[in-house]
Amino acid sequence: MNTQRGFTLLEVLVALAIIAYALAALIRVTGTGVANASYLRDRTFAHWVAENHLAEMRTRDGFWPATGKDDGDVEMAGRQWFWTTRVTSTPESQMRRIDVEVRLDDDEEVSPISILTGFVARPQRGDAPGLTPPTAPGSSGGGTGDGE
Known part of the structure; x- marks a missing residue:
């Protein structure tokens, strides 16, 4: 006996094969999770770049963009980002569509x-910063309310 x-x-080899698998x-x-986190980080920064560029365009005094395409680059978070802007007309003649792509x-x-x-x-006239809109007929034109 x-x-x-x-x-x-x-038995040892089978156990090692199961552990290795x-x-x-x-x-x-884990690798997939890291790749997804990296992709989401890049996508977030790219969206911020697009938002910043669109905000810069909108805040220019008297900004009315010509239709067409423009491109450029900017650095954010230690990386170089490339943007492309396409301005197109809309059915509403007083509006323009702006598409910002970031790569x-x-x-x-x-x-x-x-x-x-x-x-x-x-x-429109009067939209520029620092200009006050015209007063309505019959109004006092503003003031502090203390008669001055």
Whole structure:
């Protein structure tokens, strides 16, 4: 009668194969998570670049963009971002559509990471900063309310 206790070589090899398979799956899941986090970081920064560019365009005094395409680059978060702006007419003649695409590569064949669309209205007289709108007939024209 054999009284030796322990695992056979075959049992040890099967256990090691199961552990290796489980670790490989864990590494794959972790790698996918890291890649997704990196993609989401890039997409967030690209969206911020697009928002900043659109805000810069909208805040120019008397801004009414000509239809067409423009491109440029900007640095944010230690990386170079490339933007392309397309301005198109809309059915409403006093509005323009602005599409801002942001990429990490200067090549327009590469799909953009972020696309932001905004609209801008044609400035009217009196819309410029520092100008007060005309007063309505019969009004006092403003003031402090103390008779001055």
